[in-house]
Structure formats: structure tokens, C-alpha cells
Amino acid sequence: MSGRVPVSAGIGLRSPHVARVLAERPAVPWFEVHSENYFAEGGQALRALERIRADYPVSLHGVGLSLGSTDALDLRHLARLKSLASRIDPMLVSEHLCWSAVGGRHYNDLLPLPYTDEALEHVCSRVDAVQDYLSRQILVENVSTYYVFPERAMSECDFIAAVAARTGCSILLDVNNIHVNAANHGDDALAFLDAIVPGTVGEIHLAGFDRDGERLIDTHGAPVAPEVWSLYQAALQRLGPVATLIEWDTDIPSFAVLQGEAAHAQRLLEAESRVAA
Numbered sequence: 001m002s003g004r005v006p007v008s009a010g011i012g013l014r015s016p017h018v019a020r021v022l023a024e025r026p027a028v029p030w031f032e033v034h035s036e037n038y039f040a041e042g043g044q045a046l047r048a049l050e051r052i053r054a055d056y057p058v059s060l061h062g063v064g065l066s067l068g069s070t071d072a073l074d075l076r077h078l079a080r081l082k083s084l085a086s087r088i089d090p091m092l093v094s095e096h097l098c099w100s101a102v103g104g105r106h107y108n109d110l111l112p113l114p115y116t117d118e119a120l121e122h123v124c125s126r127v128d129a130v131q132d133y134l135s136r137q138i139l140v141e142n143v144s145t146y147y148v149f150p151e152r153a154m155s156e157c158d159f160i161a162a163v164a165a166r167t168g169c170s171i172l173l174d175v176n177n178i179h180v181n182a183a184n185h186g187d188d189a190l191a192f193l194d195a196i197v198p199g200t201v202g203e204i205h206l207a208g209f210d211r212d213g214e215r216l217i218d219t220h221g222a223p224v225a226p227e228v229w230s231l232y233q234a235a236l237q238r239l240g241p242v243a244t245l246i247e248w249d250t251d252i253p254s255f256a257v258l259q260g261e262a263a264h265a266q267r268l269l270e271a272e273s274r275v276a277a
């Protein structure tokens with residue numbers, strides 16, 4: 001099933017909903033989980049994921065590889081990811097275009113990269129190494145940032161497009177993150193979409209943000225905002241229908257709320273499919 005990516009709206013599976021999914025097998029086209037939550041060899045969580053995987057396509061989404069760091073790639077982390085991927089046979093494996101550890105010190109955050117030629121070269125060599133190690137294509141995701149390096153030589157969208165072009169990786173386009181960065185840094189969200197080559201995006205993320213005064217904070221703790229739904233429609237018009245995920249990580253609501261969000265994304269996906277047909 002790893003080769004078959006449903007072009008439909010899946011749900012990020014978090015621990016409060018696992019028991020219900022196992023018991024009721026709700027009609028959800030696919031689930032995504034955070035890879036690191038299943039790195040232990042065995043245990044209840046991994047057994048539950050294997051049972052869910054028997055009935056649903058599953059995507060593995062990493063939050064801790066620190067892809068952009070200048071530390072050496074964490075081979076223990078990669079070995080665990082490879083072992084998990086061989087157990088789960090995921091439809092997709094993704095990571096964030098950021099760093100979260102340096103000098104062996106780990107920060108519980110997805111930290112921004114300077115969009116320079118040097119950083120581009122560095123990140124591309126790391127993506128090449130990860131794809132070689134895993135013997136598969138990965139997806140890299142644009143993150144929300146709260147700082148822009150003055151050294152930046154290119155825009156975020158040109159940076160991620162170049163990573164995909166040079167390494168053959170796919171892009172996980174987080175439409176909420178595009179909106180949050182556009183609002184916080186004055187970037188043009190539609191220009192971001194224009195810089196992305198159709199066919200290079202393998203997945204879209206949708207999530208909610210919160211406000212702190214003028215600033216938007218990417219909390220993944222709210223419904224998808226109306227302006228993000230609009231940007232999602234623009235993304236579908238530009239890219240065509242793409243597998244889409246509802247992410248919700250804090251103040252996790254009932255499963256029915258997540259299904260409602262996914263159903264809305266599914267309607268927009270189907271509308272775009274009809275236009276494309």
C-alpha cells in the first residue's frame with residue numbers, strides 16, 4: 001500500500017483517539033502519526049499502530065530529525081525511523097525543513113534556517129543522505145517561523161522549491177504555515193504558491209493558529225481559519241488535488257470535530273477534482 005497515496009483528506013492520529021479508532025474503525029481515508037512516538041521496539045503504542053495500519057494507509061511524519069542542523073546526522077534516529085518504516089510500510093515519510101538540535105543540545109522546537117546558498121547546499125546534502133539511508137523519497141515541510149535571518153539570499157518558497165529540484169524529494173506544503181509566515185513577516189502567500197512547481201507537492205497540511213496581539217502563533221490548537229481555507233483552495237487550483245491532512249496537536253478536540261474538518265477539506269478536494277476532470 002506504500003505506493004498508493006489516497007488523494008483525500010486524512011487525519012493526524014493522536015493518542016486520545018487511538019482506542020476509539022481501534023474499536024470503531026471510522027471511515028477515514030488515511031492517518032498520519034508522529035514517527036518518534038513509535039520508536040520503541042515493541043510496546044502498546046506500536047502494537048496499536050500496527051493494528052491500525054492493517055486497515056488504513058499510514059504516513060510517518062517526523063518532528064525530531066533536525067534535518068537542517070550542522071551537527072552530524074543522528075544515525076541512531078535514522079536507524080529507528082528505518083526500522084519503523086519497514087514495520088509500518090508507510091505511504092509517505094516526511095520531516096520538517098528546519099533544525100532542532102545543535103552541539104548535541106536538543107530544543108523542543110522547529111527552528112528556522114537562514115535561506116542562503118550555503119544553507120541550501122547543506123540541507124540538500126542532508127536530504128540526499130536521508131533518502132539514500134532510507135532507500136526512499138522523503139517529503140520536506142515548510143515550517144512556521146518567528147525570525148527571518150537578515151542574511152537570507154532567497155525567499156522561503158524559492159529555498160524549498162530548490163531543495164525539491166536538487167534532491168528529488170517531495171514537498172509537504174503546510175498551507176497554515178504559509179499563512180502564518182505571510183502574516184508575521186509580510187511575505188506574499190500567493191507568491192509562495194506560484195514558486196512551487198505542480199507535481200512536486202506530495203501532501204498538504206492544514207491546521208489552526210492562535211493570535212498573540214498582531215502576531216500569529218502556529219499552535220495546531222484551533223479549527224482551520226477561513227483565510228487558510230481560501231489559501232488551500234488557491235493551492236489546489238495551482239497544484240491540482242493533493243493528499244491533505246488535518247493536524248491538531250494541542251487542546252485536541254473530539255474525533256468528530258477532526259472528521260468535520262477533514263470532510264470540509266474533502267469537499268474542496270472533490271470540487272477541484274471535478275474542475276480538473
Ligand SMILES: [Fe+2]
Nearest residue numbers: 141174205247
Ligand atoms: Fe504541518
